[in-house]
Amino acid sequence: MEDINRRDILTGLTAMLGVSALSTIHANAIEVGFGFKPSGKNAIFNEQQMKIVELIANIIIPDTDTPGASKAGVHLYIDHMAGNWMTKDEASSLIKGIDKINTDKFTSLNHEEQVVFVQNLDDNRDKEQTYNTLKSYTVVGYYTSEIGSTLELNYDPVPGKYEEIPFDSVGKVWA
Amino acid sequence: MDNYDYDVIVVGSGMSGGWAAKEFTEKGFKVLILDRGLPIEHGDYKTENVAKWDMEFRGQHDREEAKREQNFQRTSYLYDDYTKHHFINDRENPYYSEEGRQFDWFRPSMVSGKSLIWGRQSYRWGEIDFKANKKDGYGCDWPIRYKDLEPWYDYVETFAGISGDNNDDVEILPNSKFQPPFVMNIVEREIKNRVESKFPGRNIICARVAHLTKPTEEQMELGRGQCQTRNECGRGCSFGAYFSSINATLPAAERTGNMTLRANALVQEVIYDPQTKKASGVRVTDIKTNENFTLTARVIFMCASSMSTVQILQNSRSETYNTGIGNTSGVLGHYIMDHLKGVEAKGTMPGYLEHYYKGRRPGGIYVPRYRNVNKQDTDFLRGYGFQGGASRSGWNDAIKREGIGADFKNANRQPGAWTFSLGMRGEGLPYFDNHMKLSETKTDKWGFPIAIMSTSWKENEWKIFEDARNTAVEMLEAAGLQNVVGINKPAPVGNSNHEMGGARMGLDPRTSYLNRWNQNHEVSNLFVTDGAAFASGACQNPSLTYMAVTARAADYAISQLKAGIL
Incomplete structure (x- = not known):
């Protein structure tokens, strides 16, 4: 009964707002698997920096039964934020920090060594400003992405009504 | 004309x-x-x-x-x-x-x-x-x-x-013509029971909000529909639900x-x-x-x-x-x-981890004024109430969480502990x-x-801020919450x-x-x-x-x- 009502509501909403709203609301069903689509505006990372950010982000949030940070385009999101949202000082200090990671030959390590390297940064994250920034942006970038919201978490743009449920019935937090 | x-x-x-x-x-x-x-x-x-x-x-x-x-x-x-x-x-x-x-x-x-x-x-x-x-x-x-x-x-x-609970019986806060309320969750009900039994005269009721939960014919004729608990109201609502x-x-x-x-x-x-x-x-x-x-x-x-x-x-x-x-x-x-704003208290409710909810309510609970109601029981005039509610945190916790990799990712799927908070609204003379x-x-x-x-706020308002902070903390502690914190950051006049x-x-x-x-x-x-x-x-x-x-x-x-x- 409730499902029927909800479908009616969605149909009504779609009629009201046009097709574009439908793709958003039904993203869960029809638009999975997309990464972040960067505008490319004010892209700021060079190839090497982009690679490092992508590797680190994907070690923090790897592929499991759902796609990880790389497939969600988190590195492109961080580049976009650095080039368009951060202040010049914030962006340049982030870029300096990324370059410093590379002086430690991060990209030449094999995957297992890279994981150990990132684990070490995480263990010392109080002192690792650049890593802390990258981790925060990775988390926000991933869980606000389409993949992170709709595949990794529970995405419920139009819940219908508030009700108590057992956690086990959903098993994951809401996006 | x-x-x-x-x-x-x-x-x-x-x-x-x-x-x-x-x-x-x-x-x-x-x-x-x-x-x-x-x-x-x-x-x-x-x-x-x-x-x-x-x-x-x-x-x-x-x-x-x-x-x-x-x-x-x-x-x-x-x-x-x-x-x-x-x-x-x-x-x-x-x-x-x-x-x-x-x-x-x-x-x-x-x-x-x-x-x-x-x-x-x-x-x-x-x-x-x-x-x-x-x-x-x-x-x-x-x-x-x-x-x-x-x-x-x-x-x-x-x-x-207006959605709200017809069972409310608060002497100084008359009931409205209500549509059904957004229900309290289990943690809010438990806190309500504990606070009301320990502090006679203090009530915790469902928030009353201007959201349609059972639209009337008149409202539907105007194209308004039921609240979908998206909690994105500030963007505007095509449902006309608020x-x-x-x-x-x-x-x-x-x-x-x-x-x-x-x-x-x-x-x-x-x-x-x-x-x-x-x-x-x-x-x-x-x-x-x-x-x-x-x-x-x-x-x-x-x-x-x-x-x-x-x-x-x-x-x-x-x-x-x-x-x-x-x-x-x-x-x-x-x-x-x-209204006086900026005093808050929050704490963590142990347990209830098997409980969760669906939907994003427009309001949680309300604590109607209990100071200086039937007699002058403080050294200030008038009173204050609280808005609040209990909820579980989501993926944002991951920003501060230690760890990397699959374990980290899995941990982020779990909601946090239940937290309950109160935010005061007080009367400025x-x-x-x-x-x-x-x-x-x-x-x-x-x-x-x-x-x-x-x-500017004056002596009576400063006393209200102080008392609100103290009684909010007192209620949360008496309700068995842990890590109770009182925040006393009075906002300027106009901020509410x-x-x-x-x-x-x-x-x-x-x-x-x-x-x-x-x-x-x-x-x-x-x-x-x-x-x-x-x-x-x-x-x-x-x-x-x-x-x-x-x-x-x-x-x-x-x-x-x-x-x-x-």
């Missing part, structure tokens, strides 16, 4: 103005409603249904742009990339506060005003609130009592739609065929006619074309929002009234009030000293004098968005601006029915009372128009 352009001019199309327009047009009067905001139609909500990943900064606003264009508005709890266009541009619309007497003034940018972005918490004021000034001598006595407003609360609630003038009162007025609405219309003054001793109309500037024009009406309703209404009235100067139309009393611009005036030298780019605010006063109602024309019908004591066709009219502030959110007062005043004005008196 004789020589008038309209029967009624309503200044402002928000919470109050929408009601004035609806009441007059439904009784057959021709109404012009003027709003300085940009035009917007119901459904024309450009960020509604836009997913975070489709927002340029995932919903975060551009900080540099916000500093430049909306340096004050950006501090609103509601301000983000989704809602920023519903707030005014501060650069084009400056106001000043006197040194050390900061007033926070959040202003909307659209037709329908703050009713588009309001908090939607809706509580009646009770007998104790309308008697407060008389009892302790602060402010002037209200010329009305609860019984005068009661039928009007019934009336506006039935139309607007009450706003844009989806309820204005459409009701529109369908009568008697309403003309003009956006971009900055009313600069109400014009006084010394021959008739009445207001003849308003002088307006179109903020897009800079065109200036004058419009006339038999009756003027000021509903521009408390401070804007006062600003317009203070700018309505003539030989007769050199400090503002109808201001022989000298109280215009004084006795400005707001009316003081002559809390006032506003117009700059004598500076105007905005349309030539409208800039408002200079001058407000509940600015009131400046053109108060009263019995005595020598000490008040309006009579018991919200009618100016001297200029009989001039009414003020927004928060400016209020003689005291209570501690409950005021919008519901703006609606009731406006509908009541319109009903009176209609009877006077029909009798040929106005």
Whole structure:
């Protein structure tokens, strides 16, 4: 009964707002698997920096039964934020920090060594400003992405009504 | 209509103005409603249904742009990339506060005003609130009592739609005409039981919010539907599920065929006619074309929002009234009030980890005032209430969580512990000293004098802040919460968005601006029915009372128009 009502509501909403709203609301069903689509505006990372950010982000949030940070385009999101949202000082200090990671030959390590390297940064994250920034942006970038919201978490743009449920019935937090 | 352009001019199309327009047009009067905001139609909500990943900064606003264009508005709890266009541009619309007497003034940018972005918490004021000034001598006595407003609360609630619990039985907080409540969750119910058993006289009730949970025929006819618990209200709601003038009162007025609405219309003054001793109309500037024009009406309703209404009235100067139309009393611009905000308490509820919820409620719980109710039991006057609720945190916890890899990712799927929080809203007393005036030298780019605010909290308010913090912590600890923290960061006057006063109602024309019908004591066709009219502030959110007062005043004005008196 409730499902029927909800479908009616969605149909009504779609009629009201046009097709574009439908793709958003039904993203869960029809638009999975997309990464972040960067505008490319004010892209700021060079190839090497982009690679490092992508590797680190994907070690923090790897592929499991759902796609990880790389497939969600988190590195492109961080580049976009650095080039368009951060202040010049914030962006340049982030870029300096990324370059410093590379002086430690991060990209030449094999995957297992890279994981150990990132684990070490995480263990010392109080002192690792650049890593802390990258981790925060990775988390926000991933869980606000389409993949992170709709595949990794529970995405419920139009819940219908508030009700108590057992956690086990959903098993994951809401996006 | 004789020589008038309209029967009624309503200044402002928000919470109050929408009601004035609806009441007059439904009784057959021709109404012009003027709003300085940009035009917007119901459904024309450009960020509604836009997913975070489709927002340029995932919903975060551009900080540099916000500093430049909306340096004050950006501090609103509601301000983000989704809602920023519903707030005014501060650069084009400056106001000043006197040194050390900061007033926070959040202003909307659209037709329908703050009713588009309001908090939607809706509580009646009770007998104790309308008697407060008389009892302790602060402010002037209200010329009305609860019984005068009661039928009007019934009336506006039935139309607007207020959700709440009919089982509530709180002496000082009358129940509304409710639609079904948004239910409390298990943690809130448990805290309610513990607090109510340990503190007789303190109650925890479901929040009362202006959201449809069981729409009536009348509401559905207007295209309004049930709340979908998206909690994205500030973007606008195509369902029309929360009450706003844009989806309820204005459409009701529109369908009568008697309403003309003009956006971009900055009313600069109400014009006084010394021959008739009445207001003849308003002088307006179109903020897009800079065109200036004058419009006339038999009756003027000021509903521009408390401070804007006062600003317009203070700018309505003539030989007769050199400090503002109808201001022989000298109280215009004084006795400005707001609710005390900034004291919070929160804690963690152990257990209940198998419990969760679906949907994002528009409101959780409310703790009605319990201080100084039947007797004076503190060293301050009046009281405060709390809004709050219990919930579990989500993925944001991951920002601070240690770890990497699959384990980290899996941990982020789990909701956090239950946290419960309370945020106070307290009653600020009316003081002559809390006032506003117009700059004598500076105007905005349309030539409208800039408002200079001058407000501060005083001894009674500081005591309320302190007591609210202490009792909030005391309740949370008694309820068995852990890691209880009390936050005491009093916000400036105005910050709670509940600015009131400046053109108060009263019995005595020598000490008040309006009579018991919200009618100016001297200029009989001039009414003020927004928060400016209020003689005291209570501690409950005021919008519901703006609606009731406006509908009541319109009903009176209609009877006077029909009798040929106005």
